[in-house]
Amino acid sequence: MVSEPEVPWRRLHPASLVVNLIPTAWRTLRSTWPLLLAVVWGGGRLQGFVDLILVGSFFATAAVRTILHFATLRYRFARGRLEIQQGLFSRIEQALDPARIQNVSIEQNLFHRLAGLVELRIEMAGAGSGPVDGMLSALSVDEAETLRVQLGRSGAHVNASAGETEAFDAPGLLEVVAYGVTAGRVGAAAIGIGIALDLSTQLAPGALPTQRFGAYTWVGLMLVALALGYALSAGNAILRYYRFRWWRAGDHLHFESGLFTRRRMDIPVRKLQLVQINEPILRRAMGFATLLLETAAAPGPVTGGAVPAEGIVPMVPREEAVERVRAAFPALDTPIDDALHPCAPRARSRAAFRGALRWLGPAVGAVFWFGNPAAWALVGVGALVGWLDARRQGWQVTDHYIVVRRGFLSRDTWVLPRQKLQSVHWVQGPVARSAGLAQVVVWFPGGRLPLPELTEQHARELFARLRPAG
Amino acid sequence: MHSLDPRVVALWRLQGVVACFTSWLPIYATLGWVLASRVGLGGAIGGVAALAAALLVRAVVWPGFAFRAFRYELRGRELVVEQGVIFRQTTCVPRSRIQHVDTRQGFWERAFHVSRLLVYTGAGLSSDASLPGLDADEAVRLRDELARTGAGEDDGV
Numbered sequence: 001m002v003s004e005p006e007v008p009w010r011r012l013h014p015a016s017l018v019v020n021l022i023p024t025a026w027r028t029l030r031s032t033w034p035l036l037l038a039v040v041w042g043g044g045r046l047q048g049f050v051d052l053i054l055v056g057s058f059f060a061t062a063a064v065r066t067i068l069h070f071a072t073l074r075y076r077f078a079r080g081r082l083e084i085q086q087g088l089f090s091r092i093e094q095a096l097d098p099a100r101i102q103n104v105s106i107e108q109n110l111f112h113r114l115a116g117l118v119e120l121r122i123e124m125a126g127a128g129s130g131p132v133d134g135m136l137s138a139l140s141v142d143e144a145e146t147l148r149v150q151l152g153r154s155g156a157h158v159n160a161s162a163g164e165t166e167a168f169d170a171p172g173l174l175e176v177v178a179y180g181v182t183a184g185r186v187g188a189a190a191i192g193i194g195i196a197l198d199l200s201t202q203l204a205p206g207a208l209p210t211q212r213f214g215a216y217t218w219v220g221l222m223l224v225a226l227a228l229g230y231a232l233s234a235g236n237a238i239l240r241y242y243r244f245r246w247w248r249a250g251d252h253l254h255f256e257s258g259l260f261t262r263r264r265m266d267i268p269v270r271k272l273q274l275v276q277i278n279e280p281i282l283r284r285a286m287g288f289a290t291l292l293l294e295t296a297a298a299p300g301p302v303t304g305g306a307v308p309a310e311g312i313v314p315m316v317p318r319e320e321a322v323e324r325v326r327a328a329f330p331a332l333d334t335p336i337d338d339a340l341h342p343c344a345p346r347a348r349s350r351a352a353f354r355g356a357l358r359w360l361g362p363a364v365g366a367v368f369w370f371g372n373p374a375a376w377a378l379v380g381v382g383a384l385v386g387w388l389d390a391r392r393q394g395w396q397v398t399d400h401y402i403v404v405r406r407g408f409l410s411r412d413t414w415v416l417p418r419q420k421l422q423s424v425h426w427v428q429g430p431v432a433r434s435a436g437l438a439q440v441v442v443w444f445p446g447g448r449l450p451l452p453e454l455t456e457q458h459a460r461e462l463f464a465r466l467r468p469a470g
Numbered sequence: 471m472h473s474l475d476p477r478v479v480a481l482w483r484l485q486g487v488v489a490c491f492t493s494w495l496p497i498y499a500t501l502g503w504v505l506a507s508r509v510g511l512g513g514a515i516g517g518v519a520a521l522a523a524a525l526l527v528r529a530v531v532w533p534g535f536a537f538r539a540f541r542y543e544l545r546g547r548e549l550v551v552e553q554g555v556i557f558r559q560t561t562c563v564p565r566s567r568i569q570h571v572d573t574r575q576g577f578w579e580r581a582f583h584v585s586r587l588l589v590y591t592g593a594g595l596s597s598d599a600s601l602p603g604l605d606a607d608e609a610v611r612l613r614d615e616l617a618r619t620g621a622g623e624d625d626g627v
Contacts (some may be wrong), residue, residue: 175521329529422563422592422598423563430557447593448593
């Protein structure tokens with residue numbers, strides 16, 4: 001019997017030591033930021049021997065991690081699968097079956113670009129332990145391309161150039177900025193201003209007489225936070241989606257974008273589990289929507305808002321959104337907008353009640369804080385928003401797809417192929433039971449999607465229809 | 471539809487009673503401390519005793535309801551599970567979607583010769599269906615049958 005020749009293990013490019021150092025230092029900093037914050041707050045001014053050792057240890061840790069990563073990581077494509085070994089004390093060995101790969105992405109940050117290298121990321125289904133199952137952080141461009149082709153020949157991930165190519169309209173710079181502005185990062189900016197104020201009172205007591213700030217000053221600060229938030233969001237959007245383009249080649253969708261770090265994501269269409277059309281109110285008013293294309297690689301329950309999607313098209317004209325969904329699901333057999341069924345009428349009252357409850361806490365806080373009973377109006381606002389949200393809810397189940405829509409201020413529409421369903425659940429709490437309502441929840445690879453509340457009988461019929469025999 | 475093994479009722483009761491005297495202790499202590507500072511020692515003892523009594527009643531009575539509400543069946547190409555006394559839920563898992571099936575048996579479950587069967591699909595969140603009190607031999611038989619029947623079919627992932 002002739003045995004297969006042993007495929008030699010390969011290592012990362014030696015330049016990875018330099019290329020990975022700063023990103024690793026940044027990751028270390030992010031994972032240990034509470035400690036650093038404690039040094040800044042607790043110790044005063046970063047002077048002194050202990051502070052120096054603490055800060056030095058951040059960079060020493062990053063350097064050791066980078067060296068260990070380079071020294072211990074081995075990979076090879078053998079026996080039709082990608083094998084990766086890494087770790088010194090805690091040894092990790094991975095064997096990735098190409099047929100189970102959900103998507104492959106190639107990233108190139110500034111340091112990669114200078115060194116002529118790329119980072120290859122491979123995501124598998126149900127990546128529970130981390131965002132990326134196989135990450136090869138510094139390969140030459142040729143090496144990465146060879147590996148991508150090898151993975152393609154052996155599994156679902158075929159050569160990107162195979163088949164007919166169709167390029168889709170991509171957002172320009174202004175639209176990317178608009179995407180950032182409508183994404184809003186007011187919270188982050190507000191926290192930033194809060195930290196800056198706190199720092200100023202600690203480092204230079206008396207420099208800012210915050211105790212004497214009047215209402216106008218606080219309103220002004222809030223406006224500054226708002227402006228900063230929008231600026232941050234716009235900047236972040238430019239960093240991520242500059243020169244965005246996406247196209248379909250054969251049975252793959254490809255996405256490429258990034259100002260300093262260029263990312264290219266390849267997703268086999270048959271691995272797509274869900275497409276979400278996300279329309280926050282400002283974006284909707286501008287006539288745009290965002291498409292989020294989800295594989296099974298990033299599990300997370302879908303409870304509204306954005307899912308941790310693998311493929312994102314930041315800005316699509318609203319009237320073209322459904323047509324673009326067909327890039328992912330060519331057999332989509334419903335027009336979406338015109339054909340959605342509403343939730344049960346009683347579900348709207350329940351939604352109004354839930355909305356009121358949700359705003360009760362903030363209302364109580366506002367009444368006690370400002371001493372103004374007018375803040376109770378927040379409860380009414382919550383009820384109204386809840387009712388309007390339920391009024392906008394819709395669903396449709398066709399022979400091949402499930403479509404769900406919800407959201408008044410920020411509207412989301414999910415499109416899920418029925419063939420992807422993993423299990424179907426019929427759920428009913430005591431309050432819903434007293435109102436004669438029930439809900440069907442479908443689980444798909446990567447998450448779960450609750451349909452709007454229906455009458456009990458209607459939910460039973462839908463549940464029966466979605467079962468395999470239905 | 472099938473019921474769970476009746477021995478699970480005694481198991482749940484035992485677990486509930488033990489929990490009354492172990493995992494609820496911090497709650498008793500907190501409640502006692504709060505009541506003692508507001509209504510005195512007598513009120514604190516009374517309040518804690520009332521809570522413990524209510525929990526004991528629940529531990530004894532509730533398993534009977536939960537047992538009666540729990541039903542399961544292997545029906546054609548699917549596993550159907552009905553459960554819940556207050557929050558009712560019916561779950562349907564197509565056999566072709568099953569990725570793996572586990573049986574688990576803790577200390578108390580071994581003593582009662584029952585097992586928990588966990589069914590996982592590609593949803594990857596948690597087990598899609600859980601049968602908590604099957605006879606241990608029946609659980610193994612069911613596990614093997616479920617693991618065998620869906621093999622080789624499209625799992626939708």
